[in-house]
Amino acid sequence: MLMNENIISPELAARLADLYTRMAGAYDLVAGELAFTCEGCPDNCCDSLFLHHTLIEWAYLWQGLQELTPEALHKIKARAKRYLSDATGSMAKGERPQIMCPLNDDGLCGLYQHRLMICRMHGVPAKITRPDGQALQFPGCFRCQELTVGREKVPEVDRTELYQELADLERQLIESTHQTRPRIKMTIAEMIVNGPPLL
Ligand code: SF4
Ligand code: SF4
Numbered sequence: 001m002l003m004n005e006n007i008i009s010p011e012l013a014a015r016l017a018d019l020y021t022r023m024a025g026a027y028d029l030v031a032g033e034l035a036f037t038c039e040g041c042p043d044n045c046c047d048s049l050f051l052h053h054t055l056i057e058w059a060y061l062w063q064g065l066q067e068l069t070p071e072a073l074h075k076i077k078a079r080a081k082r083y084l085s086d087a088t089g090s091m092a093k094g095e096r097p098q099i100m101c102p103l104n105d106d107g108l109c110g111l112y113q114h115r116l117m118i119c120r121m122h123g124v125p126a127k128i129t130r131p132d133g134q135a136l137q138f139p140g141c142f143r144c145q146e147l148t149v150g151r152e153k154v155p156e157v158d159r160t161e162l163y164q165e166l167a168d169l170e171r172q173l174i175e176s177t178h179q180t181r182p183r184i185k186m187t188i189a190e191m192i193v194n195g196p197p198l199l
Pocket of ligand 2: 045046047101102103104105108109110111112115116119188
């Protein structure tokens with residue numbers, strides 16, 4: 001195993017883990033109400049191009065990666081490099097990359113406890129009120145929309161407070177490391193290939 005370097009404090013890690021659990025809980029409530037599951041889906045969202053924006057999630061992902069055996073980590077790093085090279089190829093052709101996440105093992109998340117916020121939220125209908133007051137609505141994935149079409153009242157996850165909490169944890173991490181707020185816009189593959197963030 002690797003040394004646990006550049007990781008977040010146990011207290012921040014525990015708070016992020018708790019927030020992640022509550023995100024999954026909010027998702028499960030809505031999914032349960034809609035009797036919605038991913039089972040039997042012809043698609044797998046883990047090949048969608050998701051971009052991530054927080055240092056704390058990047059660091060926490062690396063906490064999980066550092067717990068893997070060197071062989072497992074080596075395999076994931078090789079996949080991540082291939083992902084980036086394939087993504088560059090897709091973008092050069094003007095296409096949006098649709099490449100399986102390097103953490104996915106035979107359709108399942110190989111780092112489930114450390115998967116990122118959007119991995120926990122994507123799928124069911126959701127709303128968010130941004131700090132500027134603008135409200136955004138997400139209808140859910142195509143399969144979920146098939147379940148909600150024509151439904152008078154559609155249950156949804158309100159992501160607002162969950163996102164605020166994540167932003168708050170990010171602020172605390174940055175303050176504790178005396179950094180200026182970095183601009184992060186990365187795929188999971190980039191987070192892996194770049195190594196853990198410097199804290
Ligand atoms: S979230 Fe929707 S599209 Fe994605 S795997 Fe689940 S059912 Fe399929
Ligand atoms: S981290 Fe896990 S859940 Fe998220 S895209 Fe990768 S394999 Fe899928």
